[in-house]
Amino acid sequence: MFVDRVTVEVKAGKGGDGCASFRREKFVPRGGPDGGDGGNGGSVIVVAQAGVDSLAELVHRKHWRAKSGTPGSGGNRHGANAADLTIHVPPGTVLIDTAGDFELKDLAADGERVVAAQGGRGGKGNTRFKSSINQAPRDFTRGGIGESRRLTFELKVIADVGLLGKPNAGKSTLLSRVSRARPEIADYPFTTKIPNLGIIQIDMDRTMVMADIPGLIEGAHAGVGLGHEFLRHVERTRVLVHLVEPLPMDGTDPVENYLSLRQELKLYDVDLADRPEIIAVSKAELPNAEEIQQQLAEASGCEVLLFSSVTGQGLKVLMDRTYSVLNAQRQAT
Structure with missing residues (x-):
C-alpha cells in the first residue's frame, strides 16, 4: 500500500526520578547520602532510510511512545537511560508540526535524521545536593517530562x-x-x-x-x-x-x-x-x-x-x- 501523507502522535519518555538515600552500613553510623540519578527518557527519532518507499507503517500505528528512564537507587546507582524509538521513513519525507503549523525537518536524503520529541532528563539524586553546610541532604529532583508532538508526515517522491x-x-x-x-x-x-x-x-x-x-x-x-x-x-x-x-x-x-x-x-x-x-x-x-x-x-x-x-x-x-x-x-x- 502506497501512503504519502499521515498524521501521528509522538511522545518521548519521561526521565527517571532521582533517589534520596543514605548509606546504611555496619560501623558507619553517620553514612552520607548515596542516592543515584535517574536515567534519561528515550527520544523519538525519525530517520530517512533508502528502501523504505511509503509511509504505510505509520498508518497502522498512530501513537509512537518511547520508554521512560528508570529511577536512581541507593549506593549511588544511576537509573538506566531508555532506548530511543526510531521511525524509518522514505527519503523525501517532510515533517510538519501540526499544532504549530511549521516544517520541522525535510529529510531529503538517505541517512538524514531529526529528533522529533526529546526525552526527559533524569532527575538528580540527593548525593548531588551534599555540601559543606548540608552533609545529609534529603533533596532530590523528579525526572523531566518527555516532549510530545502531533506530526504530519508528507512524502514528496524524489525523481529527476x-x-x-x-x-x-x-x-x-x-x-x-x-x-x-x-x-x-x-x-x-x-x-x-x-x-x-x-x-x-x-x-x-x-x-x-x-x-x-x-x-x-x-x-x-x-x-x-x-x-x-x-x-x-x-x-x-x-x-x-x-x-x-x-x-x-x-x-x-x-x-x-x-x-x-x-x-x-x-x-x-x-x-x-x-x-x-x-x-x-x-x-x-x-x-x-x-x-x-x-x-x-x-x-x-x-x-x-x-x-x-x-x-x-x-x-x-x-x-x-x-x-x-x-x-x-x-x-x-
Whole structure:
C-alpha cells in the first residue's frame, strides 16, 4: 500500500526520578547520602532510510511512545537511560508540526535524521545536593517530562524528471516502455492513483529517475481531483515532461488541455511553472498527431516533440532531449 501523507502522535519518555538515600552500613553510623540519578527518557527519532518507499507503517500505528528512564537507587546507582524509538521513513519525507503549523525537518536524503520529541532528563539524586553546610541532604529532583508532538508526515517522491499530463495522456505507458517500472495501464482516466518511479538507463553513463505523476485536471492547484496530493510530488523534480494526447477520449481540445495544466502549475507554485519543460505529443500513430504538434508549437512558442510508446517512434529523441536538459540543470546547481 502506497501512503504519502499521515498524521501521528509522538511522545518521548519521561526521565527517571532521582533517589534520596543514605548509606546504611555496619560501623558507619553517620553514612552520607548515596542516592543515584535517574536515567534519561528515550527520544523519538525519525530517520530517512533508502528502501523504505511509503509511509504505510505509520498508518497502522498512530501513537509512537518511547520508554521512560528508570529511577536512581541507593549506593549511588544511576537509573538506566531508555532506548530511543526510531521511525524509518522514505527519503523525501517532510515533517510538519501540526499544532504549530511549521516544517520541522525535510529529510531529503538517505541517512538524514531529526529528533522529533526529546526525552526527559533524569532527575538528580540527593548525593548531588551534599555540601559543606548540608552533609545529609534529603533533596532530590523528579525526572523531566518527555516532549510530545502531533506530526504530519508528507512524502514528496524524489525523481529527476516528472511526467505531467491529463488523465490517459500516455504517461504510464511511456514509463513502462523506457524503464522496468510496471504501472497499471488501462484505457480509462485516473488509472494511475499513486506516483510510479522508473529508472531509465539510456546508456552505460547516462541514467535518470522519472516519476509518472497521476493525471491532473483543472482546479488541481486548489485540490480538485486530489491535485494537492499529486502536485507536491512534482516539487523535487528538476525537469518536467508534459505529455499531450492528440485525441482525448473526452473530446476536449489538446492545446487547451496543455494551457490549462500550465496555469494549474503556476497557480500552485510560480517556481514550478518556471522549471525546464519538454512538451511532447504522445500517440504519434494517431492521424492528427502531427497537426496537434504544430498547433502546440504555435501556442507555446516552444519546440514540441512527437513520439509513440506503441511503435517506438521518437522515443530515443525524447529520452536524449530529456537527459540533455536534466544534465544542464545538474551542472547549473
